[in-house]
Amino acid sequence: MNLFSLFRRPSSAPVARDRLQILLAQDRTGQGFSDLLRVLREDILAVVRRHMDIDFDRVNVQVGHGEKLSMLEIAVEIPDGFQAPRRASRRKRTPVPARRRG
Amino acid sequence: MAKVVVVTSGKGGVGKTTTTAAMGAALANLGQKVVVIDFDVGLRNLDLMMGAERRVVYDLINVIQGVAKLPQALIRDKRIDTLALLPASQTRDKDALTEEGVRRVITALRQMFDWVICDSPAGIERGATLAMRFADTAIIVTNPEVSSVRDSDRIIGLLDAKTLKAERGERVDKHLLITRYDQPRAARGEMLTIDDVLEILSTPLLGIIPESEEVLRASNLGSPITLNNPNSGAARAYFDAARRLMGEDIAMTVPVEKVGLFGKLFGRRAA
Numbered sequence: 248m249n250l251f252s253l254f255r256r257p258s259s260a261p262v263a264r265d266r267l268q269i270l271l272a273q274d275r276t277g278q279g280f281s282d283l284l285r286v287l288r289e290d291i292l293a294v295v296r297r298h299m300d301i302d303f304d305r306v307n308v309q310v311g312h313g314e315k316l317s318m319l320e321i322a323v324e325i326p327d328g329f330q331a332p333r334r335a336s337r338r339k340r341t342p343v344p345a346r347r348r349g
Numbered sequence: 350m351a352k353v354v355v356v357t358s359g360k361g362g363v364g365k366t367t368t369t370a371a372m373g374a375a376l377a378n379l380g381q382k383v384v385v386i387d388f389d390v391g392l393r394n395l396d397l398m399m400g401a402e403r404r405v406v407y408d409l410i411n412v413i414q415g416v417a418k419l420p421q422a423l424i425r426d427k428r429i430d431t432l433a434l435l436p437a438s439q440t441r442d443k444d445a446l447t448e449e450g451v452r453r454v455i456t457a458l459r460q461m462f463d464w465v466i467c468d469s470p471a472g473i474e475r476g477a478t479l480a481m482r483f484a485d486t487a488i489i490v491t492n493p494e495v496s497s498v499r500d501s502d503r504i505i506g507l508l509d510a511k512t513l514k515a516e517r518g519e520r521v522d523k524h525l526l527i528t529r530y531d532q533p534r535a536a537r538g539e540m541l542t543i544d545d546v547l548e549i550l551s552t553p554l555l556g557i558i559p560e561s562e563e564v565l566r567a568s569n570l571g572s573p574i575t576l577n578n579p580n581s582g583a584a585r586a587y588f589d590a591a592r593r594l595m596g597e598d599i600a601m602t603v604p605v606e607k608v609g610l611f612g613k614l615f616g617r618r619a620a
Contacts, residue, residue, distance in 0.1 A: 259538070260539060260540055263541050267549050271499065274502065
């Protein structure tokens with residue numbers, strides 16, 4: 248440190264570079280993810296529709312980025328009053344393995 | 350064989366139109382036959398930069414819709430006879446810009462010129478994607494500033510995915526042009542350096558255009574900077590970039606503005 252550095256503001260370019268590097272890493276994986284999510288959504292929809300009649304916009308797939316881990320969240324809304332078909336071997340009605348958002 | 354070049358950036362205000370005009374005029378000055386096309390439908394400005402705003406009769410949309418023939422819409426430059434402009438429409442009907450129409454116009458222009466330079470609008474919407482659609486080569490105009498670099502990264506992704514070449518499994522030849530570069534500020538750590546930008550975007554460099562008061566002066570006068578003041582630092586940098594685009598091997602430097610004694614004594618600093 249010399250006398251002049253007392254009067255000089257700290258340089259901002261290295262901050263810009265670091266912010267960009269982190270941001271673009273996120274942007275780039277984000278775009279990859281959005282493609283993955285679209286494919287996942289279509290696949291999940293196809294499977295669920297084999298068993299029940301649901302709308303195309305009733306499947307919500309998203310990735311939440313946390314500090315330590317990211318979470319893949321899949322939410323499928325099922326129509327009101329939907330009843331699972333009875334199975335021949337069991338008398339009891341099987342619960343539908345789907346959860347609502349929220 | 351003609352080359353189709355798109356001048357693009359994502360972000361607005363970084364110098365796409367200035368670059369299109371300057372590079373077009375530089376290439377024409379080097380003996381090439383050049384047409385510059387404005388793709389910014391509704392907000393055309395390339396005609397202003399070329400000083401041809403009062404000579405616009407027909408435009409790109411008129412040609413696409415069959416209202417005018419291509420030679421009727423082309424405006425030949427009064428200063429260099431190998432340079433021509435195809436202006437954009439000033440109407441708001443952006444849907445008139447169709448992929449098939451653009452393909453027809455560019456195919457015809459390829460037969461008439463050595464270089465077809467497409468000035469892309471800002472953003473990543475229809476106008477921007479159509480401007481890059483048929484490109485062989487892309488010039489990505491970037492300022493050494495965070496939002497511009499981020500948007501350039503996005504555009505590079507689009508060039509690798511949404512162009513005809515990309516869909517055929519080929520590659521658009523991508524070049525980075527860094528504009529408004531202020532060497533002293535970069536040296537003081539106040540601005541991203543060329544190396545920073547190149548490392549982040551990992552795209553080959555076509556040229557470095559220094560920040561220059563001459564750019565605004567040329568725009569005021571409606572004359573591409575490479576014609577208006579060919580000795581200015583920015584114009585020399587554009588000429589170097591044009592030669593590199595033609596395949597010449599030219600050392601990468603940042604041409605500086607020559608300031609005379611008078612300028613040193615009385616000159617004002619650029620804001």
